[in-house]
Amino acid sequence: MSDHNKDELLAEAVRLRVEGDPEQARERLLALTAAFPDAADVAYQTAWVHDVLGLESEAVPYYARSLQLPGLTEEERRGALLGLGSTYRVLGRYGQAVETLRRGVSEFPDDGAMRSFLAMALYNVDEHHEAMRILLRVVASTSTDPHVERYRPAIEHYASDLDATM
Template sequence: MSAQNKDLLLAEAVALREQGHPEQARERLLSLTAAFPDDSDVAYQTAWVHDVLGLEAEAVPYYERCLQGGDLGEEDRRGALLGLGSTYRVLGRFGQAVETLRRGVAEFPDDGALRAFLSMALFNTGEHHEAMQLLLRLLAATSDSPRVQRYRAPIEHYAEDLTRIM
């Protein structure tokens, strides 16, 4: 199979997933994975479709494979880090979730979704203080609510140490 055929088949599989046909997309992606086992884009899309189908344990090796290669585009890498971290969390692999999501936040510090998922994983590992810090900072920085923005400075202040009493 040529690279051009691979790109066409990959686009068709992604379209199937996006159009609500994940089983058909999965079949095509598994065939592509067999033909292109080292292709990061194929691995990422295969991981994603497994997640969509609720097959988280099956998604993990594809996420891990796509992140090992250095050729994923920036948005796909961001999505793969979030997907793998979230999947680890769903599977109860909380330490791995925190590690993966921390890596994602380090690479993409502007990504609020990565920070939100990291806060959930931190909660699961008992790191409640850091989880709340992340969420409060995210709320203060991204909320469009005029009432939240009115209290942005105190929210950010208390995010530093919720146990502090004035």
């Protein structure tokens, strides 16, 4: 099977997942993974479809493989880090979730979703202050709510030190 065929078959499997047929997508992705074990994009999409199906434990090795291999686009790498970190969290592997999501935030510091998932994992390891700090900064920097915008300086101030007074 050629790389051109791989790309076409991968696109078809992604389409199936997106259009609501993740079981069929999974079957195709598992076949692609067997044929192209060193293709980071195939490993990533295989992980993703397992997550969609609630098969988080089965998703982990595919996410890990996708991150170890060369070839992911920036968006795929971002998705793989977020997916792996979130999956670790769902599985109760909180330390690994924090480690993975910190790496994601380090690589993609402006990604509000990555920072939000990191905050959730930090909450799970009783790092409540850091979790709140991160979430407050996400809210302050991304909200278009006029009431949040009005109080943005105060929210940013308290994000730095929740015990501070103005």
